[in-house]
Amino acid sequence: MANFTAADVKKLRELTGAGMMDCKKALDEAGGDVDKAVEALRIKGQKGVAKRESRNAENGAVVSLIADDNSSGVLLELKCETDFVAKGDKFVTVADALAKHVAATTPADLDALLTSEIEAGKTVQAYVDEANATLGEKIVLDRFAQFTDGYVAAYMHRTSPDLPPQVGVLVELDQPNAEVAKDVAQHIAAFAPKYLTKDDVPAEVVEAERRVAEETTRAEGKPEAALPKIVEGRLNGFFKEVTLLGQPFAKDNKKSVEKVLQEAGVTLKRFARIRVGA
Structure with missing residues (x-):
């Protein structure tokens, strides 16, 4: 077994963030040389980067x-x-x-x-x-x-x-x-x-919201003559919420x-x- 101390393991963990057993193994393989162990762990870690690409980072x-x-x-x-x-x-x-x-x-x-x-x-x-x-x-x-x-x-x-x-x-x-x-x-x-x-809300977002307001108002059976005022009221409520x-x-x-x-x-x-x- 290579000649290294607990302090070497601690230093390697601090340098790389790797687990204790991985650090011990790397030091063993590197003959106790901390710098070589750091390089080995980073190479090993980089090989795992592609494998992690499909994982979720939330x-x-x-x-x-x-x-x-x-x-x-x-x-x-x-x-x-x-x-x-x-x-x-x-x-x-x-x-x-x-x-x-x-x-x-x-x-x-x-x-x-x-x-x-x-x-x-x-x-x-x-x-x-x-x-x-x-x-x-x-x-x-x-x-x-x-x-x-x-x-x-x-x-x-x-x-x-x-x-x-x-x-x-x-x-x-x-x-x-x-x-x-x-x-x-x-x-x-x-x-x-x-x-x-209000000016920052994209035009397509405003139009989509207006369509929803119109369809909702009609589905509620509101009088056709009252639609414009009700729709504008609902649109203003939308602006109040999102701006x-x-x-x-x-x-x-x-x-x-x-x-x-x-x-x-x-x-x-x-x-x-x-x-x-x-």
Whole structure:
């Protein structure tokens, strides 16, 4: 048997995230050389990446990174297969490193992010694949948001105390207001609006909703003359439900979110909400 110590096994586990027995076997095969054992485990892990491609990655974490002066911010989702891996330090460290890379490079889109170099000679995709190999689960990076043109703040929500945040919200105001930013971000986390304003709802979505409203109203036997008014009322109710500015504010449902922003004298320029796996 190769000459290695419990400290060598511990070091190898910390470097690779592999299990104890796998580390012992790798050290044995590498003659006790930790560096060779690391290489062997990573090669073995990379061979398993393709096998994991068909698995579902519906767990994970949402991480955020906000500039000290709130001038920019990043929201990023990293997915894995199990909550066991999601709450591990190594997984969260990978997610945080990816968020820092986004903040530093400002990629135009996901493809640009995945093909950019996070380390010398290593793309983000290769970095994620390496995490896939060392953690032994399918790891997926397919969503991020970055705001760089206003006062940016984030709200992170944990659905379980022993898991990293599962819901993250990024908001961008036209001027600093920490209290409003926090309140509105919390509202977004809870009520999940799909759009900022009525103008942001795609025309095809509006038309589909209008058809549903018309058919529903006719099926209820309403008078033909009353249809336009009823349909418009139902359409306005739809807008109130799916647009952030139209929703009743979480802390005071007598006011809309738009009214709260107006009273504070600020404009919400945009927002992003990410829930793991959704």
